Amino acid sequence: MWSITKIPIAAENGKxxxxxxxxxxxxxxxxxxxxxxxxxxxxxxxxLFGASEIHAFDLVENFLGG
Numbered sequence: 687m688w689s690i691t692k693i694p695i696a697a698e699n700g701k702x703x704x705x706x707x708x709x710x711x712x713x714x715x716x717x718x719x720x721x722x723x724x725x726x727x728x729x730x731x732x733x734l735f736g737a738s739e740i741h742a743f744d745l746v747e748n749f750l751g752g
Contacts, residue, residue, distance in 0.1 A: 688732040688739075690725050691716050708732070708746065710739040715746050 691707040693716050706725040707716035710732075719725050728749055731737075737745055 688729045688737065690722070690729055692722075693717060708742065710737075710742065713739040713742045715742050718746055718749070 688708055688710045691709050691714060693705050693707065695703050695705055695717070697703050703720060704722070705717040705720055706722050707714065707718045708725065708729055709715070718728075732745065
C-alpha cells in the first residue's frame, strides 16, 4: 500500500517548508511536491490501480509530466 512521506526543508529565505513524497514497502521517493493535496490524489490513484513499487520512479516521473 502506498502512503505519503513528509520531509521538512529549508527554503533559500530560511523559511521551513514541508515537501511530500510517496512510499511503498522499502521504496521511498521524497521531495516530489510542495502540494499535499496533489500527492494525496496521486497516492489514492496508485492504491486504486495497484501500482507496483518497482515502478515508483517512473510513476513519479509521469506524475511530474516528464
